[in-house]
Amino acid sequence: MAASPLVYLDIDGVIVTDRSTKLGGAGYIPPGSAAMVVDILDQTGARLVVASTWRRDADCRDKLAKAGIGQDRYFIDWRTPDLLPEEEIADVPIRGSEIDRHLQRHRPARYVIIDDDPGMLPHQKHFHIQVDPSIGLTWTDAETAIALLRG
Numbered sequence: 001m002a003a004s005p006l007v008y009l010d011i012d013g014v015i016v017t018d019r020s021t022k023l024g025g026a027g028y029i030p031p032g033s034a035a036m037v038v039d040i041l042d043q044t045g046a047r048l049v050v051a052s053t054w055r056r057d058a059d060c061r062d063k064l065a066k067a068g069i070g071q072d073r074y075f076i077d078w079r080t081p082d083l084l085p086e087e088e089i090a091d092v093p094i095r096g097s098e099i100d101r102h103l104q105r106h107r108p109a110r111y112v113i114i115d116d117d118p119g120m121l122p123h124q125k126h127f128h129i130q131v132d133p134s135i136g137l138t139w140t141d142a143e144t145a146i147a148l149l150r151g
């Protein structure tokens, strides 16, 4: 069982938005957005799990570190698994299923999902902070995450 609460983090539409891309180019993570993620972790003792497709990039953690999310912030199994094509079930959202696989493996006492993708499983909905991708992560979202992680 995971001893710390977990934050399942999406990146595109959450800390990378159209606005940040205009500001700093493709894939630019504004330090202010990264700081909100760090604040959630600081205030709750939660560890990070990357649920974004960025998890498949070799330099995913380096890019996040450059924005201010340190290498010491991750849960040991730091990214959600990829489902094999034959494991995908029709009409069941893929993002939610990937997160569910990780949840079943580690059974954290508390968790939140911060993602603009609505595709979560019914039992995850209460723990899902659905970010508006046109705005990105807000302090209101961060406060909701902190409240959920504190239980």
Ligand SMILES: [Mg+2]
Pocket (backbone or CB within 6 Å): 010, 011, 012, 013, 014, 115, 116, 117
């Ligand atoms: Mg997204």
